Amino acid sequence: MPNYQTSRATSANLVTGNYKIEVAQTTVAGSYTNLGAGMVNSWGYTPEYYDIQSGNSPDPVEGISTEAFSVDMELIEFDLSVLTTIMGGAITLTTGGTVYTVTGGGNVAITPKIFKLTNTSTVSGATKTLVVTLFRCFIKSGFQVTAKSDNDADPINVMPITISAEVDTTLTAGAQLFSIVKQV
Numbered sequence: 653m654p655n656y657q658t659s660r661a662t663s664a665n666l667v668t669g670n671y672k673i674e675v676a677q678t679t680v681a682g683s684y685t686n687l688g689a690g691m692v693n694s695w696g697y698t699p700e701y702y703d704i705q706s707g708n709s710p711d712p713v714e715g716i717s718t719e720a721f722s723v724d725m726e727l728i729e730f731d732l733s734v735l736t737t738i739m740g741g742a743i744t745l746t747t748g749g750t751v752y753t754v755t756g757g758g759n760v761a762i763t764p765k766i767f768k769l770t771n772t773s774t775v776s777g778a779t780k781t782l783v784v785t786l787f788r789c790f791i792k793s794g795f796q797v798t799a800k801s802d803n804d805a806d807p808i809n810v811m812p813i814t815i816s817a818e819v820d821t822t823l824t825a826g827a828q829l830f831s832i833v834k835q836v
Contacts, residue, residue: 663775663776664775664776664780664836666773666775667771667773667782668773668774668775669771669772669773670691670692670771671692671769671770671771671784672686672769672770672771672772673686673687673690673692673725673727673767673768673769674686674687674767674768674769674770675687675737675738675765675766675767675768675789676765676766676767676768677737677763677765677766678766679766680766680785680787680831682766684768685734685737687727687729687734687738688727688728688729688731688734689727689728689729690725690726690727690728690729690811691725691726692723692724692725692769693724693725693726694723694724695721695722695723695724695769695784696721696722697719697720697721697829697830698719698720698721698722699716699718699719700716700717700718700719701714701715701716701717702714702715702716702717703715719819719829720816720817720818720829721786721816721817721829721830722792722814722815722816722817723767723769723786723814723815723816724812724813724814725812725813725814725815726810726811726812726813727810727811727813728808728809728810728811730797730809730811732745732752732753732754733745733752735754735795735811736754737765738765738791738813738815739756739762739791739795740762740763740764740765740790740791741760741761741762741763742756742760742762742791743755743756744756762790762791764788764789764790764818764820765789765790765815766785766786766787766788766789767785767786767789767815767817768783768784768785768786769783769784769785770782770783770784771783780834780835780836781833781834781835782832782833782834782835783831783832783833783834784830784831784832785830785831785832785833786815786817786829786830787817787820787823787828787829787830787831788817788818788819788820788829789815789816789817789818790815790816790818791813791814791815792814792815792816793812793813793814795811795813796811796812796813797809797810797811798810798811798812817829817830
């Protein structure tokens, strides 16, 4: 017989399913590009704390020295225009009729992007939305392709990508890294 540690889950606090993944060029209110089919594997906020110790009194100064917010995801649509957009200038797209060519390499400045993850789910008969917006993002890994066998039950290639948001000091203090909006 199981020994439950809490009486029950609060259904209004459950998030089911995955996320629509979008990117914008420069502003949160700007136009977003849907990155297509894929999966958000994880996302999270990581603060690094510091404290200055006096040795003979309570810690006089405590705070956060650095903070980041990262998202690990996988895309399955090999859309070169989308990849060019999320890479922030590290690669260049050239189009010519039905042929798209991406080139990369060299020491280039990277332009940060704004990413938005949107989860829409039905909880207790009501549609609820959770939106995670990251204000100043850079690609930390990608684009990489995990190829599969032609005989695989799921032969579609997967592109794992990690993005990391960094503090944007041009924004209002307290809202410089991310925003999470949850409908209750």
